[in-house]
Amino acid sequence: MANINVYDLDGKVKQSIRSPSFFSMESRKDLISRVVASIEAGEKQPQGRDPLAGTRNTAQSWGSGYAAARIPRRKGSGYPGARNAAFIPRTVGGRLAWAPTSEKNTKKKVNAKEKKLGLLNAIVASSKVELVSQRGHRIEKVPAIPLIVDDKIQTIKSTNEILKVFENLGLIEDIERVKNNVKIRPGKGKRRGRKYKKRKSVLVIVKDNFGIYQATRNLPGVDIVEFSKLNCRDLAPGALPGRLTLWSHSAFKQLNNM
Secondary structure (H helix, E strand, C coil), rough: CEEEECCCCCCCEEEEEEHHHHCCCCHHHHHHHHHHHHHHHCCCCCCCCCCCCCCCCCCCCCCCCCCCCCCCCCCCCCCCCCEEECCCCCCCCCCCCCCCCCCCCCCCCCCCCHHHHHHHHHHHHHCCHHHHHHHCCCCCCCCCCCEEEEEHHHHCCCCHHHHHHHCCCCHHHHHHHHCCCCCCCCHHHHCCCCEEEEECCEEEEEEECCCCCHHHCCCCEEEEEEEEHCCHHHHHHHCCCCCCCEEEHHHHHHHCCC
């Protein structure tokens, strides 16, 4: 087990601690992908169609003997839709063949041990400099990977204060990278509550939230998560491991209990 430095809010080394035993394991991307897919499938909202959609009409087949196709046609006369084909799938306003149903099971289950192992693999991946760099993070000025900071960071409530801490720790360049790459989403998603596409920057993991959420909630790409709520997708968005992660000292010590 190697030693890892703990930094204060000024970016200076405060002390040194031993890394958890599982940090020596190899990170498995396939396992991380399965766990992330399970999380995203569990959040998918069931969707279906009205079983009677396309069938609320008077359409009925004329039968043979009229020199016309024997498909259902609307009854009546004297209106534009009279005698028009209806009801069947290949007609205007007809029902949908094999429409999606809300009863469909879209869940993707994984074993409990597999889920825990996927989380451990994602944590290990976030401690690998090469994986963090491959993910596109700017880590030239970051003093160490993984980056562990004094617990005082959990009590910061001001955005200006947390930005100074990020600057002292060399994280400000990665936040600027995300800020300069906010783009308008193409397609209909822009009018469905997700107008902007934002990349992911620093993930801050704390043991207790004493105000740091308020300090970072307006910073693009920065996420705050308590250790008890940490999951594989936080550490590997899009199932791509190696997210730049900032640990509070107390949160990092919780890894010894896993």
